[in-house]
Amino acid sequence: MQIPIIKKLVENYSLVQLQEAEAAMMEEQKPAIVVEGKDEGECLTHVLASIYIKEKMDQGASFNQALRDFSQRVRKSIS
Numbered sequence: 001m002q003i004p005i006i007k008k009l010v011e012n013y014s015l016v017q018l019q020e021a022e023a024a025m026m027e028e029q030k031p032a033i034v035v036e037g038k039d040e041g042e043c044l045t046h047v048l049a050s051i052y053i054k055e056k057m058d059q060g061a062s063f064n065q066a067l068r069d070f071s072q073r074v075r076k077s078i079s
Contacts, residue, residue, distance in 0.1 A: 001045050001074070003067065005036045009050035010063065018051045 009018065013033050021031035025044050037043035049070050056066035 001042070001049065002037070005046050006049045006053065006067070007063065009033075009035065009046060010053050010057070013050070015051065015054045015058070018047055018054060022047050022051060 013021075017033055021033050021035060022044070024031040025035075025040065025047060031047070035043040035046055037046055049067075052070045052073075053063060053066040056069060057063060061069070
């Protein structure tokens, strides 16, 4: 998970565009937007993180707080 890539996605694409990219990736298709990453799994992680952060920001959270929330969620799922 690379924070600069997530930030770029959050800043440059709408929630709808990110959700469409997620749907395309889940169907093993190329998304209409540019998503950087080492492999398909990392690209999907970047899109999912961006969607989560956008939704939290729509509820009033800052980018940094939403990113922290997402990171904590990931850590909990791993442990």
